[in-house]
Amino acid sequence: MARKDLYIDNHDDKIITSQAYFTTEELLELKRQKALAIQCFIRQCFAWRKVAAYYHAKRTKARRDAAAKALAEKKLKEEEEDRIRRRLNPRTKSDFTALYSELREWRHNQEKAIRGLNASEEEQSQLMKELLAKEVKLMQTIDKLRQRANSANKQEAIKARLELMASPKEWLTDQGDYIEVVTPYTTRASELVQLYNGLRLRKIPVEQRIDVLLNVKFTVKEFDCLLTREIITLCNRENDMINRGRSTTSLNGLRRRLENLFLQFIETPEFNPGAKNFQRAPAATTKLTKIFPKVQTELWTRKNP
Template sequence: YLGTSILTDSDSFQDVVVKIERPSYHKPFLGGFKNRITGAEFHNAGSQTIPKKRPDKGIQLFCRETQTVFEKNKPQQTKNTTSTQMTKIGLYVSNMSDKLISPGKYFTAEEYHKRRLEAVIVLQTYFRRWLAINVVQNLREEKRLRLAWEAQEELRRKKEKEDRLRREHERRLNAKTQEDFELLYHALELWRQEETKRINGTLTGAERKAAFCGLLEQEAQLIASIGRHKLNADEENQQKAILRFLNKCAQPKRWKAYDGKITEMDTQYTLRARELFEIYRSISMNDIPKDERIDVLLTLR
């Protein structure tokens, strides 16, 4: 214990007893500095309080360092004493298991390295031959694949050309869309120009005028034929558009659920549209019996 006085008022002091506890452990040195003039040393302090004790659980615990075993293996060659026994006076050693070794042809280090170099050259020769064979085989396979691909491409281009010509011929014979009729008019214009050029190059005078009159008459007939065909195609296209529209109106409502499944639902409007679609399709048919047509017409009343 240590007694000291504390100033409480301007002229009064109070004696206080201070209890000093000695630490039960040695604090580590954390560094510090020294005053060169006065020589006083100052140490860095990490803590001034007693460390918190862990509660005793009644179980003896060990840290990792006390449980780890450090082992070190070091090989060591022991001495082995050997000896050789020879035949001499008073001692006989059997030579039945002995082997006779005769020296071979001696060659210098230069000859040895020369043989190694020749062996390496032989190995490199066969290895490079193997690489060359692989390269040639790969080139031959690439050539075969290239030729096969070119043949397939040629067949594909030929087939595409034939399909394109067949589609153009079909479009000219059975024109249905605006592009098909433009193709017909373009072909008609090309034909007119060719005929005009032929007439100008081969005929003169009255024959030339008569040929132009005949050409004009043929052109007018072709234009009229294309016009009639266009009217029929427009009517057919309009009929198809009406059927598509009615079919779309008669389709049930569809939506995609969270699990990816498609849900369909019929409403009163889709059911009515489907009924009207069936009636319209029945009326549009020309080969139905008279009684059925009368029944369909009665449903429209």
């Protein structure tokens, strides 16, 4: 309370007036309303999450369905391309079985169509003859494809066998790792395989072809038998024909025979020890691979230097 002898600073004083009285019931009602607001917000958050998860699952399913559809279309396309390839270029037994099955089905449908025509017996007989001629022609085509496939499969099998024969051996170490080991057998096989591949080359210069023939000749000359003599004779004959300027077409038969004989030389264990592991049964020495005595070898060498 202000007095004359007392100074009281009321510069920062505030006038506080009492507000309306807040009862307990009103406080509980306020808490209830705030709880309802919080519950509404939480439920809204849950709803947003549920909607987001729904759309995410929908988009994921759409992408998965699109990928599955694309994969199925790709698979169907590959199967169709494979069927076309098997028709145009059959290689396996199942391919030819499918071709013969389609041929029988085609003939059955053609016969059914001919019988359904309102034609006389003579006309139907003529149509059946034409159908038979077409069938024979198609069977001849399939037989040619079979021969071509057998030849290609045989060459692939020979190539795989020779590559395996010339490849380094894999040995298992104590640490569990594999190391490649080059043995004298694999080295010998690798040299022979390189010569065989050189013989199979066609579009090479004449000088390189003559070098290959000379290498083959001196390689087989280490062993004197009927097989090696035949190889040497063919090498000399081809060399002579090349020097005479004969065409490549006239040398095809000679070269194929030389390739086959040299392949037989490679697959003979007496000349290539590495070939022993690739034989189904121990091969007996034949008349072609029997080594001649030294006297006969010297006599033959004088006549065929």
